[in-house]
Amino acid sequence: MxxxxxxxxxxxxxxxxxxxxxxxxxxxxxxxxxxxxxxxxxxxxxxxxxxxxxxxxxxxxxxxxxxxxxxxxxxxxxxxxxxxxxxxxxxxxxxxxxxxxxxxxxxxxxxxxxxxxxxxxxxxxxxxxxxxxxxxVAGDLATELRVRDEVHKRLALLPAPTPSAPVPRVDAATREQLRETYAELRGIAADVPDASIRRRLSVLEARLSEMSRDDTEPAEVLDVRLSRRELDVLSCAALGQTNAEIAATLTLREGTVKSYLQSAMAKLDAGTRHAAVARARRGGLLP
Structure with a gap:
């Protein structure tokens, strides 16, 4: 791909x-x-x-x-x-x-x-x-430049793609760095009011998600659709952030974060946030 x-x-x-x-x-x-x-x-x-x-x-x-x-x-x-x-x-x-x-x-x-x-x-x-x-307009450009700089920094850690593997796979440590960048990017995009800017940021999200996918984990076909905010919260939870830390990252109330997490867990039929993250990753909803 x-x-x-x-x-x-x-x-x-x-x-x-x-x-x-x-x-x-x-x-x-x-x-x-x-x-x-x-x-x-x-x-x-x-x-x-x-x-x-x-x-x-x-x-x-x-x-x-x-x-x-x-x-x-x-x-x-x-x-x-x-x-x-x-x-x-x-x-x-x-x-x-x-x-x-x-x-x-x-x-x-x-x-x-x-x-x-x-x-x-x-x-x-x-x-x-x-x-x-x-x-x-100047602020939106600064946001895109900041995201681009961060993505370039992470991509520099990756092995070069080859004809047989156009999407380079990474080791566990680099994968976690990419997942962290993915969560940061979703947090940035959540605060951008311009729809066209958000669409361009979503392209970078897809790039990071594909690169940080773990092929050793069994895939699962999910008939589940998470909202953008549920994915935002879940991607932060995947980094081990508490509800308070997620709220600060996404500029939300702590109670709102809890509601989004509970909704995502219910959709994924998961009893804990960790189980929800694991299932979302197996289903390709999270990197």
Missing amino acids: ALPALASETELLSRAVGDLAQRTGFPVAFGGFETANMVEVTSVVGNRTQHLSGLVVHASRGLGGRALVEKRPRLALDYRSSRNITHDYDRAVLGEGISTLFAVPILLAGRARGVLYCGSWMPAPFGEGTARTALQ
Whole structure:
């Protein structure tokens, strides 16, 4: 069984830039990742010229450079006359004809990983709702990058696939690490409001689940359907977490966790959570 490929950073950035333009309604959006205190613009949508493509923004310079260093959004309602930024990049920004420009950093583990921008060619009102939307897009991108980084770290532990075994099998210790990542990923996905982001995260879940499957355990055909939340709770229980720890991981009430566990146990005809986990694994519901 071939495994779905992980999206590259470039693909994730391109999606986020497209989402930013669509969701804010601003006609032009662009962005790039940080390298050596510089952000190179590698993705642009809605542009009318080539001025923005390949633009390199240095830390603390211009609107995006300030957002990068200060780790907070920056807004220029009238970019041309703004006195709050340096004008190192006027040739690119004004050459594109941008008047209002908003820059938001992509924050990952306290570090600004890059910057997203959205702008308009005419002075435009910029309300709190638009700012929240842009921050959400940047936050969703940061979540996908964090998940991708974690999955890559786990996949690096795996043996290389071969023609006879396209899905590499792993030892017991690595399998537990993959199962832990699977549970963490479900916890992250549970807090993501964007349905398209959740669907992309589910592809990674399937990848981890397939890789961490234990072929030595007897398979079982189950006529059981667990809800997403029941699977979330059960995957955490599989790591030995208590109800309180599961509640903290999934941002649920402890009583709610108990209800989901009891429901999953009943569906799986299991007397304990450990028995429920074992049966779910035999049936392929959990890795």
